[in-house]
Amino acid sequence: MLNTTNLKTMTLRPPPLAMYIHIPWCSKKCPYCDFNSHESLKKIPERKYVNALVADIKTDLDFVQGRKLSSIFFGGGTPSLFTGASISTIIKFAEQLVGFTDDVEITLEANPESVTLQKLQDFCKAGVNRISIGVQTFNNQQLNLLGRLHSSYSAIEAIEMAKSAGINRINIDLMYGLKAQNVSNALKDLQFAISTGVEHISWYQLTIEKNTMFFNNPPKLPDCRVISEIQDYGSQLLANHGYEQYEISSFARERKQCTHNQNYWEFGDYIGIGAGAHGKITLHNEQTLLRTVRTRQPNDYLKQKNKGEKKSMSVEVSQRPLEFMMNALRLKNGVPLKYFSERTGLHESYISKIVFNLKEAGLLVDTEKQLLTTPLGFRFLDTILGRFVRSGDLS
Ligand SMILES: C[S@@+](CC[C@H](N)C(=O)[O-])C[C@H]1O[C@@H](n2cnc3c(N)ncnc32)[C@H](O)[C@@H]1O
Ligand code: SF4
Structure with a gap:
């Protein structure tokens, strides 16, 4: 039991400071997703939202206490639906009002179907130096079942375009434990991810969450024995290719861990x-x-x-x-x-x-x-x- 009898307190020291920026819209809601993400039925009020984000930064300035931001994470939803100009405005305000450390990490989550080379170049020019691409799987049939709008080909294209745009810090989000997936299919997917040469792979087990379409109509998922084998062989495969597991779902090449998430943990x-x-x-x-x-x-x-x-x-x-x-x-x-x-x-x-x-x-x-x-x-x-x-x- 926790020892509350002789409670001795210590001085709380403000640790490093990061900023999370939520962009809540998606082109389509995925059947497994319970994040605060909403299908954009009408035109996204992008300018109004950027102004609201700036107002949020201004009201939180008391929280800074002399620190500079060591990371920013644009998460979603689908931040890549926004223009480079909007992302640039937000980054500029964050830099002017709070300030950045010399090695600030700025990540933006992107869906493969919503990026072009030009857009990725604009993000890069705006200051984004890390991109997290929501691939989920390289198997087209599985992408369909997950209700995704991209194909395996467009996922690879998005990775290559990010590299060409000069963003060399790339993460891909991949899921396992998909409908009827066996160990060999899951490892094939992982092998494909590894072959892209990205520096970071977030490898999540698909979970069935309340308030999602999958909760009401669940797909037949692999049993826990298969899941456990996928995890064991998968982390071994990643390790063999130089991706060290540093967190439950996070694998990175040497010194390529995600600063932003590391700060949460x-x-x-x-x-x-x-x-x-x-x-x-x-x-x-x-x-x-x-x-x-x-x-x-x-x-x-x-x-x-x-x-x-x-x-x-x-x-x-x-x-x-x-x-x-x-x-x-x-x-x-x-x-x-x-x-x-x-x-x-x-x-x-x-x-x-x-x-x-x-x-x-x-x-x-x-x-x-x-x-x-x-x-x-x-x-x-x-x-x-x-x-x-x-x-x-x-x-
Ligand atoms: C909230 S999404 C935002 C990124 C982007 N919109 C996308 O989907 O590619 C972040 C990641 O969470 C993961 N995720 C979302 N729902 C999940 C679920 N039910 N089980 C496992 N992973 C999930 C996906 O891998 C996804 O890429
Ligand atoms: S998984 Fe990504 S694209 Fe799909 S609804 Fe959630 S946030 Fe949007």
Whole structure:
């Protein structure tokens, strides 16, 4: 159980700062997707939305506290539906109002059917230096079943165009565990992804989420034995080709990890702007941790009277260990132990008994300075996290 009796707090230090920018529209809603993404039935109010994003940045300037942005992530929805000019305006405001670190990473999510060489060049000129292409699978039949608008050919074309446009930091999103997929089909897909030579692959298991078409009409998915084999052989295949698994679903060539996501998992701070965007901020003067969220529905978000409006909730002390671990332990190499006290404001003694027991159980590695799972712990992350639940008495 968490040790709340002798609660010693530490000084919360603002960690690195990132910015997440949500673009909520798509050409078509995919049957498996429960993200805040909406089919654009009418013309997207792009200019109005860009103005709203700038208003969000302005109202969140108190959160900056002297830091510069180490990353920006345009996520969706489909950010590649926006023009290079809009993306450039947003990046310029972020740079003028907040500022960038020398090695700032700026990622934009793109759907293969919505990019052209010109558009990718415009994004690159605007400052985008990393692109995340939603390929999902290179199998045309599966793409059809997933309701996607692109083909295997246009996915490859999008990757090649991104390279030609000068964006050499490329991620592709790929899913496995698709309808009737067997181990050999899944590995073939992965092999195809590897052969494109991209530096980063996000490899997600297809999950069936509430409020999606697949939830009401689920496809027949492979059983857990097949899934487990796909995961084992797949991560081995990726490793053999130089892609190190650094997080549950993330594989990267050496030193090519995604700075933005790494910051989430290291319990860093991020300003969340746009419809439904979430933020997490450490306030040094108040010694508080805040979570923020903006109006979810794009139309309501655009209609709000007080531009830049958001809801803020403080993260209670009792919630912080679980929130920290839910992120940090997703990383295969874990995080420095000192991040726990610096980023939750709690003394290490708050969790020392649980950590000791988890080491005894062979779920955490017995090191002094790093919090990290053993291979067994990585497999049974939920068991570990259960120990950090406030009311749990599992130690
Ligand atoms: C929200 S999408 C945005 C990117 C872009 N619109 C696209 O779809 O290509 C980000 C990624 O989440 C993944 N994703 C979405 N729904 C999923 C689900 N139900 N199961 C697994 N992965 C999912 C897909 O791989 C997708 O590329
Ligand atoms: S998966 Fe991507 S393209 Fe499909 S609805 Fe979700 S955000 Fe839009």
